[in-house]
Amino acid sequence: MGTPKDMITKTNSQTAEVDQELSSIQAGQQVKLVRIHAGLALKERLAAMGLIPQGVFRVIRNDGRGQVIIEIKGTRIILGRGMSGKIRVKI
Numbered sequence: 001m002g003t004p005k006d007m008i009t010k011t012n013s014q015t016a017e018v019d020q021e022l023s024s025i026q027a028g029q030q031v032k033l034v035r036i037h038a039g040l041a042l043k044e045r046l047a048a049m050g051l052i053p054q055g056v057f058r059v060i061r062n063d064g065r066g067q068v069i070i071e072i073k074g075t076r077i078i079l080g081r082g083m084s085g086k087i088r089v090k091i
Contacts, residue, residue: 022059022079022087023068030058031089038086049077051087 019034033055036043050072051057060076061069068084070077079087 017090019088019090021085022070022089023062023081023084025059025062025089025091027059027062029091030056031091032056034088034090036087038083042083042086046083046087050075051077 022031025031033051033053035053036046036051038046055072057070057072059068060071061067062084065081067078067080070079
């Protein structure tokens with residue numbers, strides 16, 4: 001039997017969901033925005049488009065190269081590959 005610290009670490013890692021880059025999500029998946037690894041200007045720009053923390057949206061197109069197309073509340077938004085790589089989501 002492990003120490004209490006080991007038990008807490010195991011419990012947290014078993015229940016924690018792993019976030020992923022938006023650029024790695026397949027088309028058709030619905031995801032929730034976790035965080036954006038970018039500067040304030042990009043965060044504000046994405047927020048103006050509807051990408052807000054805990055916001056849910058669907059990936060329309062992602063073929064592994066080029067742009068990623070997402071749909072938020074019926075509106076489609078095209079994001080560049082670099083921008084989509086800075087957005088962390090959970091399925």
